[in-house]
Amino acid sequence: MAMMDAVALSEDDVVNGCVLGPHGYVYRPPPPSKQLTIEMQVSVTECRSWREVLSVVENLGDLFDFRNTSTAVHRVAKFSVEAGESKIAQNDSRFPRLLQLLRAKCKDLSAWGLSDASWGMAKMQCRDDEIFQRISLRAQEIVQDLDPQGLAIVAWSFATVGRKDEVLLQRIAEEARSKLDSFGVQNISNLVWANATLGLRADALHADLLRHSLARLDDFTTQELAIVNWAFTKLAYPVGDDWKAALRQRVLRLKEYAPSELSMIAWALATRGDYDPDLLAYIARRSMELMRSFTGQNLATIIWAIATISYKDDPSIDEFLRMALGAIIARAGEFQPLNIALISWGLAKLSFKAEAAFEAMCDAAVQQIDYFAPQNLVQLLWACGTAGYKHESFLRAAARVAKRTIEQFSSQHQSNFLWACARLNFKEDVELLRVVATAAQRKMHEGSPQHLSNIAWAASQLGPQHFQECLVAVLNETSRRIKEFDPPSIMMLSDSLYEANFGGGEIMQVLRGQVQRMGNELYEIFTTGLPRGTRGLCGHQELTEYQRRLRNLGLTTFGYEHTTSLFQQLQLCEGQPWQVAEAMAMPGWTTNARRTTVARRYSLRLGSRSLEDPGTIFTSAFASAQEDAQADFIVVWLGQGKADSPSIGRAGRSGDAECRAILATHEMLKKVKEEEGFSDVSGTLAFHTSGVPCLSCVGVATQFKRHYPKVSFCFTFMNRPLSEREESMTEASAVVPNVALAPKTPRRTDTSRPPPSNGGGVSENYHPGYRTDVPRPPASNEGGMTENYHAGYRTDAFRPPPSNGGGGAVSSPLAGSRADAPRPPPSNGGGAWDNYRPVFR
DSSP: OHHHHHOOOOHHHHHTTOEEOGGGOEEOOOOOOHHHHHHHHHHHHTOOSHHHHHHHHHHHGGGOOHHHHHHHHHHHHHHHHHTTOHHHHHHSTTHHHHHHHHHHHGGGOOHHHHHHHHHHHHHTTOOOHHHHHHHHHHHHHTGGGOOHHHHHHHHHHHHHTTOOOHHHHHHHHHHHHHTGGGOOHHHHHHHHHHHHHHTOOOHHHHHHHHHHHHHTGGGOOHHHHHHHHHHHHHTTOOOHHHHHHHHHHHHHHOOOOOHHHHHHHHHHHHHHTOOOHHHHHHHHHHHHHTGGGOOHHHHHHHHHHHHHHTOOOOHHHHHHHHHHHHHHHHHGGGOOHHHHHHHHHHHHHTTOOOHHHHHHHHHHHHHTGGGOOHHHHHHHHHHHHHHTOOOHHHHHHHHHHHHHHGGGOOHHHHHHHHHHHHHTTOOOOHHHHHHHHHHHHHTGGGOOHHHHHHHHHHHHHHOGGGOHHHHHHHHHHHHHTGGGOOHHHHHHHHHHHHHTTOOOSHHHHHHHHHHHHHHHHHHHHTTTTSOSSOTTTSOHHHHHHHHHHHHHTOOSOOOHHHHHHHHHHTTOBOSOOOOHHHHHTSTTOOOOTTSOEEEEEEEEEETTEEEEEEEEEEEOOOOBHHHHHHSSSOOOOOSSGGGOSOSTTOBOGGGSHHHHHHHHHHHHHHHHHHHHTOOOEEEEEEEEESSOOOHHHHHHHHHHHHHSTTEEEEEEEOOOOOOSSOOOOOSHHHHSOOBOOOOOOOOOOOTTSOOOTTSOOOOTTOOOOOOOOOOOOOOSSOOOOOOOBOOOOOTTOOOOOOOOOOOOSSSOOOOOOOTTSOOOOTTTTOOOOTTOOOOOO
């Protein structure tokens, strides 16, 4: 009796047919016969719906072995997902019996059965911890038996359900390296996708995968190409110039893309900082062809990528953006908060005129305002502030949410929120201002120098009386961390406190002292250090020394207060200035904070000829470094602001509105001088610009004044305190498109006969039997792609793809669906195994 009490059958024993006999004897049935196993397999594979499969499980499950069980799991997943009934299937009263069988059979699974079972569980997003633990243990035991497809599928399955089993994935990585010569390109894309999705760095494996991918790039479909490139980028693995060049060539050669694939390629370009105008223009052209099938996620990722690279003013890009506006206006109500945030951020950063799009996005945001995460809410508000678009309903809704959730805001969120409110002159909600000011004090220690400067400036515009304690906290934090402040932050903070009439104390003296030293250096550069003639007349050493000194100051602008003083010293504010209201009333004047606008007028005399301009508007535009080098007056790249593009192909300063206006005037005078044969120019010339000019433009103005000494030159500007180092979504879910993009899972076929010529799967006439097949190279036709943007722009969030994937856009960062092949469910980035017919070895 005691022996019987000591013996107990586990659930697995019961499921496997064990029986407890007298005196503690346990009867374990022999393995099923081969004929019975085949009969059970046929009973499952002949089913045509998941309900039929579960009926077989209910009636015959006691006779199943591991092969029949894994096939049943696969079939239930395949049929239920294709029918869009995965959740219904899991809630079916018979489904737990299938899971019970799988738990009990895991320890006996073959390599093939392991692939079927793990794929099926992942496909349905059935996250049974016990089953996945057992699958992991079994996979580690038989990892040497897994072929390349099996290794890739198991890794894909764990990534799809978000299980970062490092021990298992390391074993898979080691085994994969020994079998890479047998890997098809689909296997490569699935494996590297899994590692990227889980954020697993396996550099030795990735080096091998990169080498094999490069050697076989011509075999890659658009889907596999996009996935592998996305994965290497998300892993921050250095791919090298050979990969970039080969990828570019392959992308340009292929024509048929899915929206998700275009968005992934664009996300990777932006995330790596690859400035390639031709490739991005090609992506834009292909995107226009597919605009009707774009999801909000696809659209957000590509706009995010274009804005991140700061690539604009190309006909293809402009045409894409114009077409995208139509989609945004028509479908904004369908977009998720992250998509709205990314699209608005991109349009604002690109300075693209899009009032109707902003109206549609703000209307949509109001409808789902309670679902906005703090970073997405602030991004949309920042974009509205940058674009100068004021939507009263959205502002009131955002204020309501901010007051309720302010404790969830980071220091960056708080500073950007206040900056946008000030930019839009939204200050009637005094309670909001005080709530944000109080919260900002508590997180002041987390803020960067730029955040502190933004808060100080916003306080000066929204009413210093609401921010007295907050401004004191800004000064105290500045005093404690003054060594962290770079020249632009010092300038911005000094000007902001000046505007707020908030001065005094030792720290203010320190700020003023540093500003004074920078001012003295600037005056010397713009007088004795200024090149003595135009580009063709000054020496190379003189030119480079001027550029070096100006760039080494580390400043983009000298701030409103101090630039005004500097202009007086340089005699750049003589004569009759523009009236601000008069300039702003001119057609073409923009309030976009990412664009500079200049109003010009002159009354000049050259010999007997009079030249009159009652008013002309110039707006900043993209200019290349080559255009900088061709200008008569010396233009200086300052290393910040508009140079947020890489050093190769970076945006030049000759595209600034101030520089364009001055150079255009100079070119006009050169032409007239040649026509008249007279070089003495006199009269008045006035410029008024929408923001504080950068130091490169100050230098161009000074060179113009020296070149035309008899012209009364008056240069005025508005105080628009926008640091050109704007908050470019540096937080994970904000920056990149979250692209938890998943590859299509490999197609399998019985290779006991030649595979179909079109790369299809198993013939309908194939009867189940023991598998003897080996991996075959993937078909050359394109595969399908799924979506799950981490923009996020990645599952981890522009996913980033973005947990920041990035991210890329994403979250980061976005994949759409293809009509030519079934797709994994968007929520998990799963894959499609559309042509697979389960069989067993």
